[in-house]
Amino acid sequence: MEKKYFISLQDKAESPALLTAICDCLATMNHMTYDILDRAHQRTCLAILFGHCSHDESTVRAAAVRALAIYSAFEHEDPVFLADVADMLVKCAHDPVPLVRGKAAWSLGNLSDTLVSHQESGTDIDLFSLLNACLHCCEDSEKIRSNAVRPLGIFLKLLTAAHVTEETYRVAVGQSVVLLTRLAGSGTNMKIKWNACYALGEYTL
Numbered sequence: 001m002e003k004k005y006f007i008s009l010q011d012k013a014e015s016p017a018l019l020t021a022i023c024d025c026l027a028t029m030n031h032m033t034y035d036i037l038d039r040a041h042q043r044t045c046l047a048i049l050f051g052h053c054s055h056d057e058s059t060v061r062a063a064a065v066r067a068l069a070i071y072s073a074f075e076h077e078d079p080v081f082l083a084d085v086a087d088m089l090v091k092c093a094h095d096p097v098p099l100v101r102g103k104a105a106w107s108l109g110n111l112s113d114t115l116v117s118h119q120e121s122g123t124d125i126d127l128f129s130l131l132n133a134c135l136h137c138c139e140d141s142e143k144i145r146s147n148a149v150r151p152l153g154i155f156l157k158l159l160t161a162a163h164v165t166e167e168t169y170r171v172a173v174g175q176s177v178v179l180l181t182r183l184a185g186s187g188t189n190m191k192i193k194w195n196a197c198y199a200l201g202e203y204t205l
Contacts, residue, residue, distance in 0.1 A: 020057075020063045023064045026045055046071060053091075058097040061097075062097075066106065069108075069110035079122065082111070082122060082124070089107050090129045093108065106147045108130065108134060113154070115158060131172045138179055146189065146191045153198060180200050
């Protein structure tokens, strides 16, 4: 779809179904295609997704937060953008609608992969809030929990010595390790058990 036509379609869209489809369409864009866009159109894509993360309709919010996390890999050199994405994922992880919380939990995994691969860009990230968002999702349904367990271990891995000198971080780390140990050794959901083992491995490496 031609770039200008797509942006025009977004400007005129009112139907939640159409807005959801636009976010889903943006989520299919790969890194190479994104790089071809001029900076103005790239920023428009990001603005669309950020704006729709707060839409009144839950299906729009869910689609937008998922796409936004995908774009974190495209903009991995921008620490301010990554910090804004992290804040939005934390917000959506506490959304009253399970669909949105589920997409936020999945998106935390995408963001964690970006941050661990580009740690120099994560200096402005609020890791404490990300840890607590994962912990919150891990107390949710099995489907949501299965996606939140793995990034919990990666966020633990990203903590520095300076972080763990703070009492709030030490408490969060303790809660995380207890939770991951429990999930790895109990229950019947193999995805949760596997991801919990993976998370513990990431933390201890």
